[in-house]
Amino acid sequence: MEFACGFVYVPPSVSQKDGQRSSANVVKRSALLPPHMRPAANGQTFTYDLPKDEPDLNTQPGDPNYSYTAPEGTGVQVKLPADNSGVTAQTIAPPLPPRPSFMKSMPDYLILLPSSPPSPSSQKSNSDPSQVPSPTGKPDKGLLPGNPNVVLVSLGKLLSEERVQTIQGEPTSCFQCGAVLDSSYDNEVKVCYFCQSLESTSSPSTPQCPLSGYQDGLFVLPPDEKPPCVADSLLLFCIDISGSMSMTSQVSEGEHVVHRSRLQFVKEAVLQCVQRLSEQQPDVQVGLITFNHQVTMHGHDNFPSRFLCGAELSDVNYLKEAAASFPSPPPLSQTKDYLQRQVQGLSESGTTALGPAALLAIATASRQPGSKVIICTDGKANTELGNLEEEDIDARTLLSSTIFYQELGEYAANQGVTVSVLSIEGTDCRLDELGRLADRTGGKVVIASPKRLHPEFEQIIENRTIATHCTVTVLLPKSLGMRGEREAGHKVIREVGNVDPNTEITFQFGANDQDAGVLVPTSGSRVSIQLQVRYRPRNGQTMLRVITADRDVTDDSSAALSSLSLAIIQLNSSQASAALAVRGRFLDARREGELQRKLIERAIEHNRSVEDKQTYQEWVKTMEPIYNNIHNFTRRKSVVSDSQSLTDAGAALLYAMKHSNRKSISLKDKHKL
DSSP, rough: OOOOSSSSEEEEEHHHHHHHHHOOOOOOEETTTGGGGGGOOOSHHHHHBBBBOOOOOOTTOOTTOOOSSOBBBSSHHHHHOOOTSSSSSSEEEEOOOOOOTTSSSOEEEEEEEOSSOOOHHHHHHHHTTTOOOTTTTTOSSSSOOSOOEEEEOOOOOOOOHHHHSEESSOOOTTTTTTBOOOOGGGGOOOOOTSSHHHHHHHHSSOOOSSSSOOHHHHHOOOOOSSSSOOSSSEEEEEEEEEEEGGGGGEETTTTTEEEEEEHHHHHHHHHHHHHHHHHTTEEEEEEEEEESEEEEEEEEEBBBBBOEEEEEEEGGHHHHHHHSSSOOOOHHHHHHHHHHHHTTTOOOOOOOOOHHHHHHHHHHHHHHHHOEEEEEEEOOOOOSSTTTOOTTHHHHHHHHOOOOOOOOHHHHHTTTTTTEEEEEOOOOOOOHHHHHHHHTTOOOOOEEEEGGHHHHHHHHHSOOEEEEEEEEEEEEETTTTEESSSOOOOOEEEEEEEEEETTTEEEEEOOGGGGGTTTOOOOOOOEEEEEEEEETTTTOOOOEEEEEEEEEEEEEHHHHHHHOOOOHHHHHHHHHHHHHHHHTTHHHHHHHHHHHHHHHHHHHHHHOOOOOOOOOOHHHHHHHHTTOOOOGBBBSSSSSSSOOOOOHHHHHHHHHHTOOOOOHHHHHHHHHO
C-alpha cells in the first residue's frame, strides 16, 4: 500500500472550522466587559484573562459551555498589540462585576482572535513539522485543486511476496465494519477505531490509532467447503469462423504481394502459439472452440468433437451442461498434432454465434480456476443469445444482450476465469458491450491488424494469473470518506477478480463534509488506514493480507505538494476517468481528469522539477481523449450528455486505461516519443 501524498491532506477551510471548536488556543472575551475594555474603533482587539478571584460559578472547568485560557489570570497588566493607538498602553484588568440573579450561571462568550500576526519566536515554537517551504522559498498556502489523497495497491507485487509470516486461522474482526484488530481480545472486539466517531477516539481512554505504525499480516483462512483445486489451468481459443472472416488483406511475401483472409491470419497466429507452448510448456492444456452458425467444441484423438446449433444455442442451462460434460483436453504434449490439424482445417461460413460460444468457453474453463479464454472475432454477435447487431432498431434486444454479457463476466470472475477479447482492425464488434467480459475478469480488449495477431496472442498468454477471487477492502476512520466509489462512507469493497503480476488499483479518499455532522481530523493529528486483500493463489487456499498504516494529517498545501508522487496521481486519474467514461459518464470523466491535471500542474510549479514536467507532458497525451477528444470515440460525434455509446476504438482505449498500471503508462509515453 503506497500513498501519493506524504500526509493526509485536509483543506484549510475544513480543518480550521473544525479546529475552532476544539483548539486550546481559542481566546474568549467576557460579554460583561466594561466599555473601556471593548475593542477600539480601529479594529484592534486584546485578550482578557479571567482572574482567580472570579466568583464560583457552580460548574466544573471541563464543562463544554464554559472555558477560559490557561494559566488563569491574576488581574495583571494586559499587553496590547504594537499598534494600539486610541487604547491605553497598560490597563489593569479589574475582576468581573457581580452577576445579576436573572442571568444564567454560564454566560456566552464571543470568540476573538488576535488581529496582528504572531511573532517569529511564537511561530517557531508552535510550528507544525509538516510545514515544508517550496523550493522557491515561498510557501504554497492556497487550497489544492483535485485530490492528493490517493492510495495505490500493487496487487501483483503484494500477493507475490513470500517473506511475510503467515498466521493460521481467522483474524479478530469487528462485527460491524470488519476491521481486523489485535488478536489479543480472543475474538471479542470491545472498541473499534474505524467504527467510532472522532469525538469518541479523542477521549483520553481511547488511543488515537488502533495500531502503532505500519502493520502487516497474512492469514491462512480455513478451507472452503469445496476442496482446493491444484490442477493446471486451461487455455481456450474461441475463434470466429463466420463468413466475414473470408475478407482478405494484402500482404507482402518477398517480392510478391498476396491476399490472405482474416481467418488465415488467425490460423497462423494460433499455430505459432501452439508450437511455442509445446516447446516451453508441454504440460499446458490447450483447447479450441469455433463458432459461426453453430458452435464446435473440438475434441482430441480419444474424444470426438461436439456440435451445437439451432435452439441449443439459446438455452443457457443447456450450454452449461454441455460444457460440464465435455472433458478437459490432455496436456499439449499429447494433443499438439491433432490440434494443429484441427486449426488448419478451419474454413469460413455462416453467421456469428459469439454469445453461445463465449458461454461454452467460459463454462468449460471454469472447472479449473486461473484458466484463460481468448475470443477472436471480426464482427458483431448476430444470433439470438448475446445479439449485438440489432442495437439501432431494437433497444430491448440490446438491453438483454448488455445484461447477458454483464452476467457472463460476473460468472467468469466468480469461477476464476480471465477472458480477453481480440478484434481485427477495420471491423465493428461492439467492444463497448463485448468488452465487459474482459473488464470484469481482468483480461484485455485489443484491436489488432491481421499481421499483429500473433504477438497480441502471445502477450495475453504470457500474462499469467497469480491469484483469483480477489476482493480489496479499504477502511478509514469515520472522519474520512471514500471518493469516486459507488459505496459512500468510510469503507469500500472492490471486487477485483483475477490478478496478474502487473495489476495495480487506486483509491481516493478525503475529509468528510462538515455539513455531514462528523468532525474532521485536524492538522497535526494522526489517522489509521487499513487495507484488506482476500484472494486465492493457484493452490486454491483462501488468504487474507491485512496492512494498517498510520498517517499524519496536515492542512498545509506546501507539505502536500512537496511530498506528492505524480506517478500515482497520474495513474489514479487515468483509471478513475476511464472508469467513468466506460460507464457512459463522459462529462464526469472530463471533470475528474481536469481536476487532477490541475493538481499535477500545481505540484510541478511548486517543486520546480524538470523531470516531472517532462513526464507530465508525455502523460497528458495519453489523457487527450478524456480531456478534449472523447467525441472522436463515441458513435455520435457530439458529447453533450452521458447517453453515448463508444466505438470499438474508444472501448479498447478506455478499457486499457481503466486497467493500466505505472509500467504500461510509461511504456505508452516512450512509444510516443
